[in-house]
Amino acid sequence: MKITKRARxxxxxxxxxxxxxxxxxxxxxxxxxxxxxxASFLKYCFLILLLGAGLCLYRxxxxxxxxxxxxxxxxxxxxxxxxxxxxxxxTGRLWYIDIGIAWALQSxxxxxxxxxxxxxxxxxx
Amino acid sequence: xxxxxxxxxxxxxxxxxxxxxxxLVRLPDVYNRLQAATKCVTIGxxxxxxxxxxxxxxxxxxxxxxxxxxxxxxxxxxxxxxxxRGAYRSGIKLMEGSVVDKYGEDxxx
Numbered sequence: 001m002k003i004t005k006r007a008r009x010x011x012x013x014x015x016x017x018x019x020x021x022x023x024x025x026x027x028x029x030x031x032x033x034x035x036x037x038x039a040s041f042l043k044y045c046f047l048i049l050l051l052g053a054g055l056c057l058y059r060x061x062x063x064x065x066x067x068x069x070x071x072x073x074x075x076x077x078x079x080x081x082x083x084x085x086x087x088x089x090x091t092g093r094l095w096y097i098d099i100g101i102a103w104a105l106q107s108x109x110x111x112x113x114x115x116x117x118x119x120x121x122x123x124x125x
Numbered sequence: 126x127x128x129x130x131x132x133x134x135x136x137x138x139x140x141x142x143x144x145x146x147x148x149l150v151r152l153p154d155v156y157n158r159l160q161a162a163t164k165c166v167t168i169g170x171x172x173x174x175x176x177x178x179x180x181x182x183x184x185x186x187x188x189x190x191x192x193x194x195x196x197x198x199x200x201x202x203x204x205x206x207x208x209x210r211g212a213y214r215s216g217i218k219l220m221e222g223s224v225v226d227k228y229g230e231d232x233x234x
Contacts, residue, residue, distance in 0.1 A: 012150070016147070019203065041132055045135060045136075045139055047162075048139050048142075048143055049139065049142065051143065051146075052143050052145075052146035053146075055146040055147065055149060055150045056146055058150055059150055061147050065212075065217055067155045067211070067215070067217055068155055068158065069161050070208060071155065071158055071162060071163075071208065072149060073198035074201075074204060074205075074208070075145070075146070075149060075166050076161070076164045077168065078166050078167065078170050078197065078201060079142060079146075079170070081170055081172075082133065082138065082169070082170040082173040085170075085173055085174055085177045085190055085193070086173060086177070087226060088177065088186060088190075089180060094185070094186050096165050097177070097186055097189045097190055097193065098189070100193055101189065101192070101193045101196070104193060104196055104197055104200070105154075105196075108153065108200040108203075108204055110203075111205055111207070111208060112203075112204060113207075115204070115207040115208040115210070115211035115212075116207070117211075118208075118211040118212060118215050119210065119211035119214045119215060120215065121213070124227065125156065
């Protein structure tokens, strides 16, 4: 039992380190519309944010309780707001930041409603 | 120059985001996960917003990014507080080796 637990930890750490290595070593093509001097740095930014979103989705998949899943969805919303703010820079489409603001508002309201529901009250209390 | 400053802020924010998500996977309890993930990811995203503001300057996009960052800084802590209160009241236990539980003692009185 103890050995399998340790093996699971080792497997998870190895998978995360492998993903980080793949972010920095493998040349993954991403389409950019405007060439900035820091465009390759922004590519690493996207890939690292996608790695964090993948870790959040892992917690959504196997959280033991409902509260774990709500926490992971909340954190995923905040990550997506940051993603929308970064994607404004290389593409030059200025309405991506509006998507981020709307996502932040909706994520806050939905988290409050879900926590009220978890507590066992009605929504207008 | 402002491009470089913005990229430095975005890099710091990305490091905070990644470590917050790692804590979300790695820690043993709902409350530990909430504490690690909320603080790290909120500060990381606020730093990303500061970087976007430093790149775009006082234009519409920069001021929108700054407003979005301040909004996140205000609301994320509120959401985390409500979520932890709801999780405790719905009967989720603390982890095995926890030492102190002041909120439970207050509820018993």
